[in-house]
Amino acid sequence: MLNLADAPILGADQRLIFSLYDPSPLGIVAIHGNLSPGVLLSAYRQGVFPWYDDESPILWWSPDPRFILRTDRLHISKTNRKFLRNCPFSLSVDRAFPRVIRHCAKVPREGQVGTWIVSEMEEAYNELHRLGYAHSVEVWRGEKLVGGLYGVSLGRVFFGESMFxxxxxxxxxxxxxxxxxxxxxxxxxxxxxxxxxxxENFGAEEVPREEFLALLAEGLRGETLKGPWSEMLDLDGLRRRIFGASRPLSR
Incomplete structure (x- = not known):
């Protein structure tokens, strides 16, 4: 297992090599290090992500199998289609990233005690958002934020982190x-x-690590949509176009 105790603070354009040849049985490939932009982006490009809590050092994971969703296999149930057709929410992108990640950290979850989104991780992903690599989707009922998700985008791959x-x-x-x-x-x-x-209900599946890394390498060949997505993505418009939906409640 790689020890990153001496890893330097890296800018977004700098790289760090992770070794995947000797992961733990759980899929931990490295320990310690830091959450600077260059280290985080290097990790994602190599199929590695940080996951730990306040009582442990930074742990870097590359699990085998890996849980993925191929976008062409997205499953939308009849119930979800009906809901989206008459959705009472409005959606935005990259309008309230800090609020989304804070809610992901704080909203209680069934079967989970505490949070893995510790303060230094929250700060690190807010920085990735400022740099144009981390993105959020916000779900609103009127002026109230009632749901959302965030993740990292590199090439033509989206790395989902959390939702609430x-x-x-x-x-x-x-x-x-x-x-x-x-x-x-x-x-x-x-x-x-x-x-x-x-x-899994949406079509996500487990695949061997090697298969995931091959899919990742293919996706990373695409251009990264860097910068705020707020003007690029119109999820309300997409919903109306695909589901023939009425306009959502205004914010």
């Missing part, structure tokens, strides 16, 4: 519509990291 929901179907709406938008823009892969039944 304060009302039924809020995060579902964000995930489905973002995936449809990404598919239209040539993204073939959403990295979901580790298995959840929730995302």
């Amino acid at each position: 929901s304060l009302e039924s179907n809020a995060s579902k709406s964000a995930f489905i519509l973002l995936t449809l938008e990404l598919r239209e823009r040539g993204f073939r892969l959403v990295d979901c990291q580790v298995y959840t039944r929730h995302l």
Whole structure:
């Protein structure tokens, strides 16, 4: 296992090599290090992500199998289609990233005690957002933020990090519509990291690490949509176009 205790602070255009040849049985490939932009982006490009809590050092993971969603295999149930046709929410992109990641850290989850989105991780992803690599989807009912998700985008790959929901179907709406938008823009892969039944319902599947790394390498050959997505992506418009939906409640 790689020890990154002496890893330098790296800017977004600098690279760090992770070794994947000797992961732990759980998929941990490195320990310690830092969450500077260059280290984080290097990790994602090599199929590695940080995941730890306040009581442990930074742990870097590359699990085998890997949980992914191929965008052309997105499953939308009849129930979800009906909901999206008459959705009471409005959606935005990159309008409230700090609020989304804070909600992801703070909103209680069934079966989970505490949070893995510790303060230094929150700060690190806010910095990636300022640099144009991390993005959020916000779900609103009127002026109230009721759901959302965030992740990192490199090439034509979206690395999902976390989502939250304060009302039924809020995060579902964000995930489905973002995936449809990404598919239209040539993204073939959403990295979901580790298995959840929730995302399995949308077509996500476990694949061997080597298969994931091959898909990742292919996706990274595409151009990164760097910068704020707020003017690039119109998820409300996409929803109306695909589902014949009425206009959402105004914000």
